[in-house]
Amino acid sequence: MGKTYFIGSNIYRGSRYGRLHPLSIERVPAVIDLGRALGWLPESQYRTSPRAKPAALTAFHTPDYVDALMRAEARQSVPPEERQTYGLGTLSNPVFPEMYRRPATAAGGGLLAAELVAQGGVVHNPGGGTHHGFPGRAAGFCYLNEPVLTIRRLLAMGLTRILYVDIDAHHGDGVEAAFAGSEMVRMISLHEENRWPFTGKLEEDGQGAALNLPLPRGAHDGDFEHALEELILPLADVFRPEAIFLQCGADAVLEDPLSRLAMSNNAHFRAAAALRPLSPRLIVSGGGGYNPWTVARLWTGIWATLSNREIPDHLPAEARAVLEALSWSRTGKPSEALLSTMRDVPRHGPASQEVRERVAALRRRI
Template sequence: MDLARAMGWLGSDQYRGSPRAKPKALHIWHTEDYVAALQRAETEGRVSQAMRDRHGLGTVSNPVFPEMFRRPATAAGASLLAGELLAEGGVIHHPGGGTHHGFPDRAGGFCYLNDPVLAILSMKRAGVRRVAYIDIDAHHSDGVEHAFAGDRDTLLISSHEERRWPFTGALAEDGGGNCLNLPVPRGLNDTEMASIRDRLILQAVEAFAPDAIVLQCGADAVAEDPLSRLTLSNNAHWDVLRGLMALGCPRLLVLGGGGYNPWSVGRLWTGVWGILNGHEIPDRLPPEAEAVLRALHWSNARGGRNPPEHWFTTLRDAPRPGPIRPEVAERLAILCARPAAMGRTTEQQPIPAR
């Protein structure tokens, strides 16, 4: 947001503060016991062994910290509000959202609440029927799949690194017919992601003809991120966004997600905002924007201690093309042959009740 403002791209008329979701609003999907435990953990600054065992709180992946309820409840409030606002159509960018690993009664992978699920439920409660959820984070969207597997009116597409936590989202897992899971090998390049975009994501979404699209645009699939071994440039994410925008769906919600290198996250998501607003990505950042990036500090050994100059001066990465490896092509062929990829999840394909 600071970077977008420094670019002159984010005026006060385009920004809306998020309300903090009240516990009752979270009960649309999260259990009362879990929400109460999350609040208690924040108030007391600690968790019991029973809370850790039952709700996954107080672990390395879900640590106790001073705002552990307020912060995710604010992100959840934004997603709930977005669902209501989008009932009339439009485009919303919510970079603080995208916490796709939360479960009804349990935290997972730094995700204490599942705001993508709450956003989709909010849309549906406001009258939106068919929703396509696309997740290009480096990790599988296990919590979202748990919520909507078997839902005839929700298409779920997840591209994620294979053999990476949470170790779900195998190619054969279709969630009852409406989930397209594509585990990809290490080293995924821009050319391979373009093939995934064109052959799978755009074709499946267009055939599904959704009333709303939700894109979880996690930034941890780029080469500089320390928590994945994929090698995309931020151009790959932007091109997925452009392709989805071109489909002309009346409602679009773009969420954040993973991303653990502050420079690559800030540059990627600022570019998302620019694309949503029709701005040209400049070759060189203005001094005000460069100052925002030079003020960041990160001690990670994978580039953070000696960041390259282009992390300060540009938004766009250099493209990272490469060959389309046989395993990527084969997995795409399998998915594209499935009924869900042809938009037949509602009328033609029987899906068992949950």
């Protein structure tokens, strides 16, 4: 496998969806700062994300929607009729200063990732993973659909078998809709059942292209490990992907405020490690994640996993200082573990009967 790269940008630093929005927190900048404090982000592996040009965005999004998004940023307002049509200026997808440039940079990072893995390799683009965007409409904090744009770039490069694995707590509805019926893109999503956007039910199969595993509230590392070993890895073995895209949303961990799953970040590290050798190309994005400390620790730990760096039992003072500098409107001081360690205490247990039965049902459709 080729080289390993991290994609970041200063566009994320200080960028806020709004003071009370779940994305009022620092995420990608915290990962960059934590990685640098640990000496894990040398210039040889760091790449600055370009901003995708409007023409590149129309590989999935409609030109009128891209124009509306650019106008909204320029004007810092959205007329009522455009709010209704495009989903802009809503509580979920509000007007904010970088509302076009930030998602366009995340998309540019995905397009760069595709180019970097053209001959093989691994890329971590934590600003990406915006899997709810639709061709002509923003949804679920996602103004542009970076995974779809990235996968389409891989297809345009001549790849014919791409596996999309989504372990965000929320179902990747925009990606499933984009590749419904595809024979070249297979999708598998693990997400909390009965959670917005209320899609991705067990029986929904994206016209034959998708496997959806809704996880019950409280699902833990043992449930995830069972799904990984009995469903995700067997699918990869059968499909033999030329590239894997792992959407590594950080909101399935116990401390996240927008889900009721109970995993530790070890589940995510395990997924990245297990998928890496199964394809010559691996792109790992971010996604959801709304607790600043768990997100920073999880995505930095993903980078450590991908770049073969050892996660220390206790963080050195420089790294701890990065975590101590984070703030969150929802709570006061975080636990000592969230400040002094990167790896969570595992949340093991036997897989529930419910998860076992659902995995068995999906296994028959591989």
